[in-house]
Amino acid sequence: MAVLIVIIGVVLGVCLLSTALLRWNEMKYNKKGLPPGTMGWPLFGETTDFLKQGPSFMKNQRARYGSVFKSHILGCPTIVSMDPELNRYILMSESKGILPGYPQSMLDILGKSNIAAVHGPAHKNMRGALLSLVSPSIIKHQILPKIDEFMTSHLSNWTDQIIDIQQKTKEMALLSSLKQISGIESSSLSKEFMPEFCKLVLGTLSLPINLPNTNYHRGLQARKNIVRMLGELIDERRNSKETHEEDMLSLLMSGVDNRYKLSDEEIIDQIITILYSGYETVSTTSMMAVKYLHDHPKVLQELRKEHLGIRERKLAGDPLDWEDYKSMKFTRAVIFETSRLATIVNGVLRKTTKEMELNGFVIPEGWRIYVYTREINYDPCLYPDPYTFNPWRWLDRSLDVQNYFFIFGGGTRQCPGKELGIAEISTFLHYFVTKYRYFIFTNQFEYLFV
Numbered sequence: 001m002a003v004l005i006v007i008i009g010v011v012l013g014v015c016l017l018s019t020a021l022l023r024w025n026e027m028k029y030n031k032k033g034l035p036p037g038t039m040g041w042p043l044f045g046e047t048t049d050f051l052k053q054g055p056s057f058m059k060n061q062r063a064r065y066g067s068v069f070k071s072h073i074l075g076c077p078t079i080v081s082m083d084p085e086l087n088r089y090i091l092m093s094e095s096k097g098i099l100p101g102y103p104q105s106m107l108d109i110l111g112k113s114n115i116a117a118v119h120g121p122a123h124k125n126m127r128g129a130l131l132s133l134v135s136p137s138i139i140k141h142q143i144l145p146k147i148d149e150f151m152t153s154h155l156s157n158w159t160d161q162i163i164d165i166q167q168k169t170k171e172m173a174l175l176s177s178l179k180q181i182s183g184i185e186s187s188s189l190s191k192e193f194m195p196e197f198c199k200l201v202l203g204t205l206s207l208p209i210n211l212p213n214t215n216y217h218r219g220l221q222a223r224k225n226i227v228r229m230l231g232e233l234i235d236e237r238r239n240s241k242e243t244h245e246e247d248m249l250s251l252l253m254s255g256v257d258n259r260y261k262l263s264d265e266e267i268i269d270q271i272i273t274i275l276y277s278g279y280e281t282v283s284t285t286s287m288m289a290v291k292y293l294h295d296h297p298k299v300l301q302e303l304r305k306e307h308l309g310i311r312e313r314k315l316a317g318d319p320l321d322w323e324d325y326k327s328m329k330f331t332r333a334v335i336f337e338t339s340r341l342a343t344i345v346n347g348v349l350r351k352t353t354k355e356m357e358l359n360g361f362v363i364p365e366g367w368r369i370y371v372y373t374r375e376i377n378y379d380p381c382l383y384p385d386p387y388t389f390n391p392w393r394w395l396d397r398s399l400d401v402q403n404y405f406f407i408f409g410g411g412t413r414q415c416p417g418k419e420l421g422i423a424e425i426s427t428f429l430h431y432f433v434t435k436y437r438y439f440i441f442t443n444q445f446e447y448l449f450v
């Protein structure tokens with residue numbers, strides 16, 4: 001009996017304490033003018049529910065509180081906006097004091113000159129330099145031949161083997177970028193680079209607690225190693241008497257035609273940015289395209305028709321050129337449809353630098369804003385029958401220029417690597433559908449190629 005009373009007492013105590021903590025946290029953030037929503041536990045907020053439930057968490061909160069609500073996720077009081085019009089406004093409002101709001105671990109590991117860490121004139125300079133590196137003319141003359149050479153070799157010898165497509169597309173995204181940046185391919189440097197880069201990526205997604213054996217600590221160490229490797233590469237180039245084939249590094253070192261003078265530190269952060277930004281995005285889109293093509297034989301047939309048509313116009317072994325790339329209309333539609341249906345990027349993060357009014361709500365200084373763009377991809381008004389994989393929808397209407405096309409972000413931070421990413425995925429799909437006739441799904445991410 002006494003034990004039972006103790007148990008009941010403990011349970012009641014825990015319940016009371018929990019309710020008190022939750023109430024205390026709600027009161028703490030109960031400022032006038034804030035949107036509705038819940039703030040969860042002190043310190044942890046609603047991070048566990050957010051991570052566990054993913055998109056369902058957002059949908060449930062929207063059902064309860066509307067398209068703009070408050071929460072406390074990933075260590076910060078946050079406003080989540082699922083309102084397309086407000087999202088557009090926020091993305092255009094950097095000059096009004098709404099800056100990128102990425103987590104501290106990401107900023108520490110990607111470097112202080114990283115494009116997401118800078119704003120104003122510094123952002124203009126880094127972005128200008130990057131846009132010049134991936135201009136249509138540079139993609140046409142310098143990058144596309146490198147991508148083509150890389151993909152021909154990367155996609156050879158898959159026949160009669162079980163291939164882990166996730167692993168292969170990740171390697172592809174990193175190694176292809178390394179080749180474009182500095183001509184590095186399967187050299188010993190790329191072998192040393194790859195594990196360090198994977199640690200760096202994991203570190204950016206961790207809590208910024210610098211203790212041994214944490215992902216954050218490993219990420220910082222990996223950054224140090226990567227900075228050293230890239231620094232040595234820059235010194236080697238500078239001290240070498242040989243003229244080097246033009247690549248992104250040589251362009252950056254020459255000040256991108258003397259228009260953008262970057263310090264060595266900025267060049268290194270710019271390279272890390274290019275590698276990081278194209279890694280998950282290009283690899284996941286390519287992997288998901290393979291999955292959707294496997295599941296939709298009619299789409300695969302149409303895609304193959306486009307690429308076999310290109311091959312018929314060329315001699316065997318001829319590389320893809322700019323005209324070929326520009327003719328890939330259906331391929332582009334497959335890439336957009338994959339990005340839409342799989343939602344490669346759920347949204348982007350911003351933060352307020354002063355108290356401001358948004359949609360009639362008053363948002364305090366220093367709050368994070370999660371510009372959540374995922375749901376717009378499934379809006380039946382924009383995309384009828386939204387859960388069906390239908391690349392043809394992109395051919396009928398110019399859906400990629402409508403106001404709510406956020407797959408590559410929007411406003412002043414819209415993805416500068418969009419065309420580069422599409423060129424990489426298109427070249428991958430070209431060799432994929434022309435070299436292999438069938439691919440049979442065997443296990444998670446694994447396919448047998450014939």
Ligand code: HEM
Pocket residue numbers: 100115116127130134273274275277278281282285339344345348349406407408409410412413414415416417418420421422
């Ligand atoms: C399918 C591929 C890609 C997708 C879906 C994608 C998506 C995005 C999105 C949504 C943003 C906006 C981020 C924000 O507003 O905070 C962005 C920005 C950015 N992307 Fe991409 N991206 C892709 C490929 C690439 C590639 C290949 C590069 C390499 C150059 C790249 C470089 C960048 C950079 C540097 C930014 C930051 C721009 C700025 O802050 O001014 N992206 N990307």
